[in-house]
Amino acid sequence: MDGIHDLGGKEGFGPIEVDEEHVAFRFIWEGREWALSRCARAPHISIDWWRHCRELIQAEDYLNRPYFDSWTQTDLSTYINADILSIEEIKTGKAAISSTKSLPVPVKLSLEYLRKNHRENAVKFDNPERRESSIRIDQSVLTNLNGHSGHTRLPQYARGRHGLIHKYHGAHIFPDLSAKGIKTYQNLYSVVFEAAELWPEAKGRRDRIYLDLWESYLTEVNL
Amino acid sequence: MSKFDSKRITEIHQHLHTHLPSDSALRVKSLESLLIEKGLVNVETIDAWVELYSEVIGPKRGAEIVALAWTDPEFKQRLLKNASSAIDELGFLGTATGHLQVVENTPLVHNLVVCTLCSCYPFSILGIAPAWYKTAAYRSRAVRNPRSVLVEFDVEIDDSIEIRVWDSTAELRYLVLPQQPEGAKSMDLKLLSSLVTRNSMIGTDRFLKINTSRKS
Numbered sequence: 191m192d193g194i195h196d197l198g199g200k201e202g203f204g205p206i207e208v209d210e211e212h213v214a215f216r217f218i219w220e221g222r223e224w225a226l227s228r229c230a231r232a233p234h235i236s237i238d239w240w241r242h243c244r245e246l247i248q249a250e251d252y253l254n255r256p257y258f259d260s261w262t263q264t265d266l267s268t269y270i271n272a273d274i275l276s277i278e279e280i281k282t283g284k285a286a287i288s289s290t291k292s293l294p295v296p297v298k299l300s301l302e303y304l305r306k307n308h309r310e311n312a313v314k315f316d317n318p319e320r321r322e323s324s325i326r327i328d329q330s331v332l333t334n335l336n337g338h339s340g341h342t343r344l345p346q347y348a349r350g351r352h353g354l355i356h357k358y359h360g361a362h363i364f365p366d367l368s369a370k371g372i373k374t375y376q377n378l379y380s381v382v383f384e385a386a387e388l389w390p391e392a393k394g395r396r397d398r399i400y401l402d403l404w405e406s407y408l409t410e411v412n413l
Numbered sequence: 414m415s416k417f418d419s420k421r422i423t424e425i426h427q428h429l430h431t432h433l434p435s436d437s438a439l440r441v442k443s444l445e446s447l448l449i450e451k452g453l454v455n456v457e458t459i460d461a462w463v464e465l466y467s468e469v470i471g472p473k474r475g476a477e478i479v480a481l482a483w484t485d486p487e488f489k490q491r492l493l494k495n496a497s498s499a500i501d502e503l504g505f506l507g508t509a510t511g512h513l514q515v516v517e518n519t520p521l522v523h524n525l526v527v528c529t530l531c532s533c534y535p536f537s538i539l540g541i542a543p544a545w546y547k548t549a550a551y552r553s554r555a556v557r558n559p560r561s562v563l564v565e566f567d568v569e570i571d572d573s574i575e576i577r578v579w580d581s582t583a584e585l586r587y588l589v590l591p592q593q594p595e596g597a598k599s600m601d602l603k604l605l606s607s608l609v610t611r612n613s614m615i616g617t618d619r620f621l622k623i624n625t626s627r628k629s
Contacts, residue, residue, distance in 0.1 A: 191419070195530060195531065196529070196530060197529050197530075197549050197552040197553040198529030198530075198552070198553060198556045198557070198580065199529075199553060199556060199557040200549070200553040201553065201554075201557075203548070203549045203550040203553050203554070204550055205550065205565060206545050206548060206550045206551050206554070206562065206565050206566075207544070207545055207548065207550075208545055208565055208566050208617075210543060210544050210545060212543075212611070214466050214467045214471060214540055214541040215463070215466075215467060215541065216544065217437070217438065218438070219437055219438040219440075219441040219442070220541075221463040221466070221467060222441050222442075222445055222459065222463065223441045223444075224462065224463070224466060224541065225458075225459040225460075225461075225462035225463045225466075226441070226444060226445055226448065226454065226459060228462045228508075229454045229455070229458055229459055229462060230448055230453050230454045234416060237584075239417055241530075241531055242419065242422075243422050244531065246419060246422045246423050246426055247426050248426055248427070248430055251426075251430060253549055255437070256437050257532065257544070257547040258437070258441075259437040259440060259441075262437070262440045262441050262444055263426065263429055263433070263440070265444060266425075266429055266433075266440075266444055267422050267425045267426055267429065269444075269448075270425050271416060271418075271421060271422060271425060272416065274451070274453070275447055277425075277428045277429070277432055279447055280429075280432065280433065280443055280447070281432050283443055283446065283447070285447055285450040285451050287451075293453060295452065296452070296453060296454050296455040296458065297455060297458065298455045298457045298458055299455070299457075299458045299461055300457075300461055301461040301464050301465055301469070303461075304458075304461050304462060304465045305465060305469055308465075308470070308506070308507035308508070308537060309501065309504070309506040309507055311507045311508040311537070312497065312506045312507055312508070312509075312510055312511035312537070313511050313584075314511045314512070315511070315512065315583075315584040316512070339419065340419065343530060343582045343583060344582070345529050345530055345580070345582065347529070347556065347557075348580075359512070359583070359585060362512075362583060362584060363584075365583075369417065370415075370417045371415075371416065371417045378583055380585075388556070388557075389557055389558075391558075392557075395560075396572065396573070396574070396575045396576070397559060397560075397575065397576040397577070397578065398575065398576075398577050398578070399556050399577075399578045399580060400577060400578065400579045400580065401580045401582045402580075402581070402582045402583035402585050403582065403583075404583075
């Protein structure tokens with residue numbers, strides 16, 4: 191979707207606040223949100239649908255509220271959407287909906303357990319049985335000029351642009367359909383763009399931008 | 414009705430915008446207490462996750478990986494070829510590093526990592542991302558004018574050096590392998606890893622220093 195989240199190349203946000211205290215969580219609530227997001231989620235959710243729900247936060251909230259706050263709002267929206275929480279419950283702070291029996295009962299896990307078993311959180315998104323690239327390395331490609339109103343991972347700044355295939359990553363879950371609850375795999379490539387192909391002011395600059403893009407975002411071209 | 418309806422989520426966000434308390438801490442408290450009351454989360458497990466990412470997992474892991482790559486050429490080759498499997502040797506595989514890529518700085522190349530569409534980050538080796546990494550200012554400008562971004566981080570890059578910006582648009586996550594500083598050839602692993610800053614592994618630092626105090 192052409193939402194506010196698609197920030198690459200947008201201008202006017204001013205300087206970056208580079209000086210900050212070097213801590214994982216600046217506030218207690220940030221740690222709580224991080225941990226909640228690790229412990230539970232709405233059923234049948236995919237990372238792509240979750241990201242799409244985050245993209246749909248109103249622009250003023252998306253830009254102005256703290257980062258982990260947007261995770262909380264996203265989580266709330268997915269729980270409400272799944273009929274696990276209601277707006278009324280959030281308003282009153284009292285649980286009313288009781289139809290959560292189909293969800294797994296949470297287990298008590300210790301720090302030691304989480305540390306030892308952390309590698310279980312390394313999710314794979316590729317299909318190891320599909321390793322056949324259909325576009326060769328160094329092939330010129332043109333990216334799609336248009337996106338669509340659903341979730342997609344082709345940013346606006348890289349649409350309708352020429353790049354070169356840099357690397358093949360195998361077939362990964364295609365986010366545009368995954369965000370609609372449909373799990374399919376599609377070839378994924380690292381595509382490199384010259385800065386001047388993306389930005390008018392970058393002519394003569396020796397910089398390159400690499401994006402990981404799915405095959406249906408790309409068309410092979412011969413320049 | 415489909416559970417994947419953008420219009421419905423937009424409406425929910427509008428309700429939340431109207432009804433949620435303004436204070437972020439109260440919002441999270443509300444989510445946590447409702448999930449606890451409904452028996453969907455366990456409070457001890459929540460505490461353990463907070464502690465894991467406050468005390469155990471952080472950029473020191475990334476620094477250990479870098480120091481080992483500097484001193485062990487075979488590990489470096491494995492790291493550049495399949496970083497997820499290489500960090501698994503060290504017990505560092507975990508959240509968001511199932512498809513890790515390592516990109517190497519050289520005298521002629523500088524790498525910079527960003528996520529313009531959300532804020533993807535290799536959590537299990539760098540911990541929680543710094544606040545600046547998640548700002549609109551960084552996400553918007555890193556792909557368009559990386560040199561101006563680096564100047565703000567006090568990193569002056571000569572025009573002859575190529576900057577490669579990696580926008581994390583898929584499930585691949587990136588770790589920059591900074592250059593080993595001159596004069597740090599004979600140090601042991603522990604000392605070497607103490608030279609590696611978090612920012613150098615994202616690409617907003619380049620010239621690692623010996624014997625100075627570092628802030629990030």
